[in-house]
Amino acid sequence: MRTHWRSQAPVTAVVLTFLALGLSGAPASAQTQAQAAQAAQATVRINEVESNNGSPGDWVEIVNTGSAAVDVSGWLVKDNDDDHSYKIAKKTTLAAGAFLALDVDPSFGLGSEDSARLYNGSTLVDSYSWDDHADTTYGRCPDGTGAFTTTTTPTKGKANACGTTGGGGGQPVHGAWPGGSAVTNADGSNVFGENLSGLSFESSGVLWAVNNGPSKLYRLVPNGSTWRPDTTGGWSKGKALHYPGGSGDPDAEAVVSTPEGLFVATERDNDKDSTSKPEILRFDGSATSSSLNATAEWNLTSDLPSLPENGGFEGISWIPDSFLTAHDFRDEHTGAAYDPASYPGHGSGLFFGGVEDNSTIYAYALNQSGGGFTRIATVASGLSAVMELEFEPATGHLWAVCDDSCQGQSAVLDINAQGQFAATAVYDRPSGMSNYNNEGFAIAPQSACVSGHKPVVWSDDANDGGHALRAGTLNCTA
Incomplete structure (x- = not known):
């Protein structure tokens, strides 16, 4: 999201209901009435x-x-x-x-x-x-x-x-941050500026990051104890993102690295920033061009509740089918245990998108040829808003992260006896970190554990104090 303002679902419902009555007492249009009904329904x-x-x-x-x-x-x-x-x-x-x-x-x-x-x-x-x-x-x-x-x-x-x-x-259990209390700046001064949002580690140790306006993708590599843009392959200033065909400026809020490629979740097209457009886009991170056009696009507007232009997807994560089937994940579309074979062409896992406006997580099977999708599950995040999602393979936790609007809390969700993700714990932010506008969160692979701790990184959309990245640690629980 753009820094310093955000919409809340109850306010949206009230505003739309007011509009449905008409500013002068005249009947509102059928479209406006439908929007009001959708907002109330949510x-x-x-x-x-x-x-x-x-x-x-x-x-x-x-x-x-x-x-x-x-x-x-x-x-x-x-x-x-x-x-x-x-x-x-x-x-x-x-x-x-x-x-x-x-x-x-x-x-x-x-x-x-x-x-x-x-x-x-x-x-x-x-x-x-x-x-x-x-x-x-x-x-x-x-x-x-x-x-x-x-x-x-x-x-x-x-x-x-x-x-x-x-x-x-x-x-859910409410407790202190399950890692080190210390948090340090993890980038140079004003390297990224404002609007740095989602983060995702690649298995190689590369850290991917997206900026939501103007839309950019960064390939970050270690620089001592901090991170910097890769200076090779044209990545030194990040690469602009566009929709398939090269049009538009997708409001990139989250990114996840998967075996099928890099996937970015968006709220809208910044060139038409008054209209909601919740989408997932796929990009080729190995491309050498100075800007990147999406190689596939999934527009999820028709499947989601009516959303304000600044209240759509803020987080995205990917969970492999092997984990979901081993834990008897329930497919709400079929009403039975999730069977990957029911969704040919979807790849090897499901995508989980976190919506800011209603604090809900939606799981999808995306047909990798682009366009086609099936909603598999709808999950309550356990937070008042979702700004990032992160799957931790070592523990099976799906992390949902909030920003300064809920004091930087994080919720951990696990698959329960009914085969559904449910919040089992809510953690406060580390005591050594101020209440920043964190919209990105990434957990390093388990192989990075040292003395029982592994690195984690947050991205601050507001670039407080001239820094957009901060690093801490998480306990290496298996």
Whole structure:
């Protein structure tokens, strides 16, 4: 994102709702009304599910996480069978922060291996799947935004009973940074300036970085205890990025190095910076040209909620199929265990994109010929915003990182018994680091461990104090 301002989902919903009324009291256009509906829809979430011995039967609770009421009249709740449907009554409005328990019995019953899916017309708003009945209920912790876990007791129509500890029935553990407290500058003075965003280590030890405006890709190499742009191959000042064919200035917010190449996540085209355009682009990092045109493009606008132009993709990570299948990752598209063979041409792993505006992570199988994609999972990050994602192969953690808007906290997500990524811990930033506008985070390979610690690097979009890169350490837990 551009430095010093950002949009929040509740504000967006309020603004769009105001516009839908018309500035002069006149009816708004159908397009504006649709945008308002989409923005409001994004604040309603499934919050708690009772699938066994409920009162009077099975029920699904929804919550409005926004700051404005949402009309949910006619919305549908389904289980994993499209023929099983419960329709919310007419004139049903869900106030801001309110809970609504829907008694889906006798329309249908929820099974021990089932799903709860919430629809607004034909649009899937939210879903949750499980493999066995909960001892109590399954609920989000914290309400509306956190990952689903087993609650300590059913709380129909009320805030969830989450307990106080992580690891089986409560909120994620909150603790100090699991590494060294010291943080040092990791670049020369004003080498990058503002807008340095995502980071990603290559297995060779090269550190890739992107600048979001104007869009650039940097190949960074060690320079003693710091990092500098590679002086070979035309990389000394970074390389400008463009869409396929050479057009535009993609707002590059995140980068990840994979066996299929370098992939960059964007919020918009800076040449048309008032319009949201959440995309993933692939680039050839071995190209010798002075600027780089994307070799493939995936426009995910149609699959995501309506987003402000400055609230789209901020983080991207890649997780190999071998890890996901070994840990029984659940494919929400099929409702079964993830099977890579179901997505021919997608490569050897899935891409996880973090959206700033709704603090949600979306997993995709991308057809490597470009364009085609399938959403595999939707994951609550456990944070109020996502500015970076980083997969740590040694531990199986998916790290979600926030900026100064949430005091530089990081959440660790792991695959749970239901086959879903869920937050298991939230860590404070290292005590030796100020509350910088960090939008990038990269963990060095496990082979870089020395005396039980491995390097990590943050990128500061604001270039505070003339430095955009800072280095610290993380415990080498396996």
